[in-house]
Amino acid sequence: MATTDTRTTRHTExxxxxxxxxxxxxxxxxxxxxxxxxxxxxxxQQASGEITGDEARERSRRHILGR
Known part of the structure; x- marks a missing residue:
């Protein structure tokens, strides 16, 4: 079974x-x-590596759609 790596690389400011x-x-x-x-x-948050691109997209969708 394939798994998705959800780790992010932290970046400096x-x-x-x-x-x-x-x-x-x-x-x-x-x-x-x-x-x-x-x-x-x-x-x-995505640029600094706090969240993944997938997380950023999902949170953006929820914010825009109000869900």
Whole structure:
């Protein structure tokens, strides 16, 4: 049976800031911006390695859909 590895790699504050800056730049280049403070916090948590991408997506869905 296959299992999913849910561990995350923790990153320094500088690495997390670089990851957020890259994401903001990529979104900006496409004409998008994330302004919701809850979603920004989830991005920061993912960038620092506190939560996985899957966790960030699930929490984002729940926040947006109100579930």
């Amino acid at each position: 500088a690495e997390a800031a670089d990851r957020l800056a890259f994401a903001d730049a990529a979104l900006g280049a496409a004409g998008h911006e994330v302004t919701d403070p809850v979603l920004r916090e989830l991005l920061a």
